[in-house]
Amino acid sequence: MHHTPALSSTRHVALAALAACALIAGPAQAALAVGAATPDFTLDAAVGGKAFRFTLSEALRQGPVVLYFYPKSFTSGCTVEAHQFSEATPKFKALGATVVGVSNDSLATQQRFSVEACRGQFAVAADEGGKVIKQFDAGFTLAPSVADRISYVIEPPGRVLAVHASMDPDGHVGAAMAAVQAWQARQGKR
Template sequence: MSNQFVFLNAARLAAVAALVLPLSAWPALKPGAVAPAFRTPAAVGGKTFEFDLAEALKKGPVVLYFFPKAFTKGCTIEANAFAEATPRFAALGATVVGMSHDDIDTLRKFSVEECRDRFAVASDPQARTIRAYDASSLLPGMASRISYVIGQDGRITFAHEGSDPLKHVEETLKAVQSLGRPPR
């Protein structure tokens, strides 16, 4: 058996597994769980800053969505959809932030080109926050597609895991709408 034959069969098996098996190693955090605090580099409109969950929660609920990799088809669709929906989230007092393993330079570009300067994308190349939110993927260097709504009390109010990027936007928007507008 040649090395090329073994490699091709291993690649085929990995591709089939990726289609059949869920991408996360663990289930998402459940509603009611305390959302792990984090502070990490992020970008919006091509500018870098430190995103702090505790600070964002002072303004209202936070939609935290994890995505596998910037500039890939599904992640681009999801970023475009969140960008279009950001004014609706903002009208409800919610902050949207995406997070991936990508480095901050990549996300700076992604924040302009695909997030359309409308919301922040956070970099977690060491996967500390990704692991804390049970968003690790079986694929190395990628997060699973999981979205959370975090209430101002710091607890998960909604979790959605699935491969359809548009569903994440629809479902998190419904979840934020069910919370009502936070008092100012």
């Protein structure tokens, strides 16, 4: 079979793009280990379509925070994960925990996502430029401003209680819930 130079060139570009995507999609390893201090941050966020400023240290005054990073609003895996967190949010709230998702999407995108995928149950924050993603070492290796799928449970006043890193959206809610429940049980024993 004979290939024309243009077709061959197009094929090489397509193969190079696929290879680059595979490298970028390789998961990062969460650098913040259990027990590590977390950096404080403030980001524009939305819940139920309404914009506000989310500050980690303020949320921690109420109890633990489930801070989950995800790659891109409105993609299939991220939408599945948001649905799972929205269904679990009432139980997290009953345990005194706050749920917040973070990606490098714009605030306008997060406002829509907070209604459509998060169903108004929890906030999603806009980390355009990926500053907070980088602070939590939650980015992809070759694209550090794009969030990997990493969930942290942070206990007051700001220490990592648990980490769950997996591109599979299933498992994040369960791991976070188990960590919050264990934390809550320890609080009752004090």
